[in-house]
Amino acid sequence: xxxxxxxxxxxxxxxxxxxxxxxxxxxxxxxxxxxxxxxxxxxxxxxxxxxxxxxxxxxxxxxxxxxxxxxxxxxxxxxxxxxxxxxxxxxxxxxxxxxxxxxxxxxxxxxxxxxxxxxxxxxxxxxxxxxxxxxxxxxxxxxxxxxxxxxxxxxxxxxxxxxxxxxxxxxxxxxxxxxxxxxxxxxxxxxxxxxxxxxxxxxxxxxxxxxxxxxxxxxxxxxxxxxxxxxxxxxxxxxxxxxxxxxxxxxxxxxxx
Amino acid sequence: xxxxxxxxxxxxxxxxxxxxxxxxxxxxxxxxxxxxxxxxxxxxxxxxxxxxxxxxxxxxxxxxxxxxxxxxxxxxxxxxxxxxxxxxxxxxxxxxxxxxxxxxxxxxxxxxxxxxxxxxxxxxxxxxxxxxxxxxxxxxxxxxxxxxxxxxxxxxxxxxxxxxxxxxxxxxxxxxxxxxxxxxxxxxxxxxxxxxxxxxxxxxxxxxxxxxxxxxxxxxxxxxxxxxxxxxxxxxxxxxxxxxxxxxxxxxxxxxxxxxxxxxxxxxxxxxxxxxxxxxxxxxxxxxxxxxxxxxxxxxxxxxxxxxxxxxxxxxxxxxxxxxxxxxxxxxxxxxxxxxxxxxxxxxxxxxxxxxxxxxxxxxxxxxxxxxxxxxxxxxxxxxxxxxxxxxxxxxxxxxxxxxxxxxxxxxxxxxxxxxxxxxxxxxxxxxxxxxxxxxxxxxxxxxxxxxxxxxxxxxxxxxxxx
Ligand SMILES: Nc1ncnc2c1ncn2[C@@H]1O[C@H](COP(=O)(O)OP(=O)(O)OP(=O)(O)O)[C@@H](O)[C@H]1O
Ligand SMILES: [Mg+2]
Numbered sequence: 001x002x003x004x005x006x007x008x009x010x011x012x013x014x015x016x017x018x019x020x021x022x023x024x025x026x027x028x029x030x031x032x033x034x035x036x037x038x039x040x041x042x043x044x045x046x047x048x049x050x051x052x053x054x055x056x057x058x059x060x061x062x063x064x065x066x067x068x069x070x071x072x073x074x075x076x077x078x079x080x081x082x083x084x085x086x087x088x089x090x091x092x093x094x095x096x097x098x099x100x101x102x103x104x105x106x107x108x109x110x111x112x113x114x115x116x117x118x119x120x121x122x123x124x125x126x127x128x129x130x131x132x133x134x135x136x137x138x139x140x141x142x143x144x145x146x147x148x149x150x151x152x153x154x155x156x157x158x159x160x161x162x163x164x165x166x167x168x169x170x171x172x173x174x175x176x177x178x179x180x181x182x183x184x185x186x187x188x189x190x191x192x193x194x195x196x197x198x199x200x201x202x203x204x205x206x207x208x209x210x211x212x213x214x215x216x217x218x219x220x221x222x223x224x225x226x227x228x229x230x231x232x233x234x235x236x237x238x239x240x241x242x243x244x245x246x247x248x249x250x251x252x253x254x255x256x257x
Numbered sequence: 258x259x260x261x262x263x264x265x266x267x268x269x270x271x272x273x274x275x276x277x278x279x280x281x282x283x284x285x286x287x288x289x290x291x292x293x294x295x296x297x298x299x300x301x302x303x304x305x306x307x308x309x310x311x312x313x314x315x316x317x318x319x320x321x322x323x324x325x326x327x328x329x330x331x332x333x334x335x336x337x338x339x340x341x342x343x344x345x346x347x348x349x350x351x352x353x354x355x356x357x358x359x360x361x362x363x364x365x366x367x368x369x370x371x372x373x374x375x376x377x378x379x380x381x382x383x384x385x386x387x388x389x390x391x392x393x394x395x396x397x398x399x400x401x402x403x404x405x406x407x408x409x410x411x412x413x414x415x416x417x418x419x420x421x422x423x424x425x426x427x428x429x430x431x432x433x434x435x436x437x438x439x440x441x442x443x444x445x446x447x448x449x450x451x452x453x454x455x456x457x458x459x460x461x462x463x464x465x466x467x468x469x470x471x472x473x474x475x476x477x478x479x480x481x482x483x484x485x486x487x488x489x490x491x492x493x494x495x496x497x498x499x500x501x502x503x504x505x506x507x508x509x510x511x512x513x514x515x516x517x518x519x520x521x522x523x524x525x526x527x528x529x530x531x532x533x534x535x536x537x538x539x540x541x542x543x544x545x546x547x548x549x550x551x552x553x554x555x556x557x558x559x560x561x562x563x564x565x566x567x568x569x570x571x572x573x574x575x576x577x578x579x580x581x582x583x584x585x586x587x588x589x590x591x592x593x594x595x596x597x598x599x600x601x602x603x604x605x606x607x608x609x610x611x612x613x614x615x616x617x618x619x620x621x622x623x624x625x626x627x628x629x630x631x632x633x634x635x636x637x638x639x640x641x642x643x644x645x646x647x648x649x650x651x652x653x654x655x656x657x658x659x660x661x662x663x664x665x666x667x668x669x670x671x672x673x674x675x676x677x678x679x680x681x682x683x684x685x686x687x688x689x690x691x692x693x694x695x696x697x698x699x700x701x702x703x704x705x706x707x708x709x710x711x712x713x714x715x716x717x718x719x720x721x722x723x724x
Contacts, residue, residue: 052675052679053675053678053679054672054675055671055675056671056672075678075684076675076678076679077678077679077680077681077682077683077684077687079679080678080679080680080681081681085679086679088676088679091676092670092672092673092676094673094676094677094690094691094694095694095695095697096693096694096695096696096697096698097690097691097693097694097697102677102680102690105682105686105690106680106681106682109680109681109682109683109686110681148694165680169680169681
């Protein structure tokens with residue numbers, strides 16, 4: 001069975017009848033690169049948050065299996081520790097908490113209750129070495145590690161730090177929600193290189209994007225088009241080019257007919 | 258004799274145990290002239306002090322209860338014990354302190370902190386300082402650090418010159434009460450140019466039920482000198498109330514600097530009504546770091562009077578109001594001389610129906626031209642049951658001043674917590690981390706040991722009575 005299986009997923013805004021996801025089906029595994037494209041407001045971020053466990057959405061129908069187990073039974077932190085990662089479209093700031101301290105806490109949370117159920121916090125020199133390597137890879141200035149997380153960060157800086165967190169937590173499936181938006185041309189290449197280095201037998205990624213550009217660097221195995229809460233088309237890399245030239249209008253027509 | 262401890266059912270407050278009482282003297286409940294005469298007589302004080310006390314008692318009786326702040330209607334002055342001497346006072350070695358009391362201070366970590374990083378320690382238990390120490394080399398430099406009652410007896414002239422000169426009895430009802438029944442506290446004198454690297458610490462412990470603790474602290478930092486004084490406090494948890502009402506007076510002379518750090522952690526049955534004021538002379542710096550985590554009700558607004566040119570005052574205030582608590586805290590600065598500067602930074606957290614109020618007064622007198630002040634108060638509300646209020650009074654009478662004021666109120670956001678949880682942190686870890694970040698501008702100012710302590714207390718408060 002694929003590592004991530006989404007079946008007929010429906011979700012509402014919590015406490016309302018407003019349905020945003022209207023039956024999503026998608027399957028992917030580690031080692032694979034999938035992309036989701038779709039118009040503004042079609043439900044891409046909602047899908048990513050429902051998968052991650054955002055309390056603002058409730059699943060009304062369908063199921064999600066992660067490595068064969070029911071993902072929807074887990075709280076967000078448990079999903080993270082199980083190996084799911086979400087690079088936020090709009091990351092939150094945490095004033096007064098440094099990037100380095102926060103990532104160390106997150107890494108330790110992942111090492112908690114290891115195989116023998118014993119906490120196994122990372123040793124500080126080892127952690128320092130790892131984070132420095134990851135920062136070098138993403139060409140992030142060392143001094144940024146002691147700044148407050150996302151506090152006053154530029155749009156592009158926030159995105160780089162999302163990928164830094166991904167690199168440090170080494171998830172099995174990483175959802176990247178418009179990580180490319182806000183990155184300058186060099187940063188896009190650097191971040192893409194970073195993603196490519198991590199994707200492999202141990203990690204797959206689901207890239208949400210509006211642009212062809214990132215997909216030129218990180219070559220998708222499959223592209224899915226999400227419209228009005230449903231995946232309306234799936235195809236190979238060529239689908240992105242098609243969308244780039246003709247937009248979503250043609251697909252919308254097909255769907256209606 | 259084994260200490261009687263009541264560790265069961267204390268909720269999250271870890272210091273709520275009490276020892277069996279074995280007092281040398283315990284004056285009957287309630288307050289009257291005779292009680293005051295007994296206190297003074299036990300202490301063998303000069304006549305002028307008895308007169309001072311009796312005069313203050315009259316003032317206390319004549320003043321109405323303050324009605325502008327927290328609800329004080331639960332205080333029953335007749336039910337309080339005003340003087341309890343638990344043991345012979347002022348031991349110089351912990352070995353001379355009765356075991357029960359020594360064990361309690363050990364549980365509170367005082368002797369250990371003393372060995373590790375303190376220049377001197379005063380330990381007050383009920384009404385008296387039962388242990389006192391100051392490093393020999395500091396004593397040799399002419400530094401005085403002793404129990405205030407002992408200072409009156411041993412250094413009467415110096416004492417009399419400053420005592421009640423900054424906070425007169427008539428300042429407010431509770432300064433009058435303290436002036437009438439004061440006992441214990443720290444007296445510090447730092448000679449010109451002497452800088453004490455390590456902090457001096459006092460620890461105040463209430464043990465008996467319905468106890469009133471009324472310590473009196475007087476600190477004189479002479480020209481160009483420096484001291485960091487730290488106080489901590491805890492009390493047992495009882496179903497009826499206790500009262501803590503201290504007066505702290507500080508004079509920082511020309512070019513001197515004093516930092517006064519408080520980590521207030523009374524149990525939730527203590528009314529904590531404290532008057533603190535410092536006068537800073539020319540080029541002097543006074544810093545109050547005031548952490549209020551415990552107590553039922555706190556009313557405390559550390560004050561700085563910037564009396565000399567270019568004097569600087571700083572007040573950093575953290576308040577955490579949990580279930581059943583009202584922290585009415587803040588600070589007051591009066592700019593008297595020209596070109597004086599001040600900063601007030603207040604951070605409050607309200608949780609489980611707790612209430613925190615920031616109450617600040619910034620006054621710039623007519624002559625204080627060229628003064629600058631910045632007031633920042635941020636409140637964080639953890640849940641909808643809790644409450645925060647801001648009462649910033651600003652009174653500017655001088656021209657050409659630079660005054661800034663900012664206030665923010667934020668709610669602990671569900672989405673911010675979700676963001677941290679999406680990285681693997683549990684919900685409790687996530688909210689504790691956000692709170693630690695919120696108070697970081699203040700904790701980063703503290704020596705590491707106290708920053709760790711404060712963060713630990715905040716974490717415990719965050720964990721307390723969840724759900
Ligand atoms: N909490 C919410 N409250 C109200 N409406 C919401 C909420 N969350 C999502 N929506 C609505 O659901 C729809 C899908 O939103 P979503 O953020 O998933 O879109 P998206 O595909 O990520 O769009 P974009 O490309 O602009 O990022 C939008 O119409 C949005 O306004
Ligand atoms: Mg989106």
